[in-house]
Amino acid sequence: MRNIKYIVLHHSATDYQTNKDDIDGKLIGRTICDRAQDKWKKEYPAYICDYHFIIGHTGEVFKAQPIEQPGWHCTN
Numbered sequence: 248m249r250n251i252k253y254i255v256l257h258h259s260a261t262d263y264q265t266n267k268d269d270i271d272g273k274l275i276g277r278t279i280c281d282r283a284q285d286k287w288k289k290e291y292p293a294y295i296c297d298y299h300f301i302i303g304h305t306g307e308v309f310k311a312q313p314i315e316q317p318g319w320h321c322t323n
Contacts, residue, residue: 255321272303
């Protein structure tokens with residue numbers, strides 16, 4: 248694995264709402280990644296998600312993209 252020098256934390260600034268079936272926040276996290284993929288996949292074929300991890304509204308952590316892949320917006 249590559250050396251990790253920095254950790255970038257940021258808020259998704261999403262306006263998506265959780266629903267009664269989204270108990271832990273996993274569905275909202277998946278929605279955030281899926282919508283971003285729809286937007287960027289054609290222009291950036293290697294794009295997976297903006298985040299390595301997503302923290303749901305209960306504090307549970309969900310894996311989004313492989314840690315080995317740098318966040319596409321944080322590599323410069």
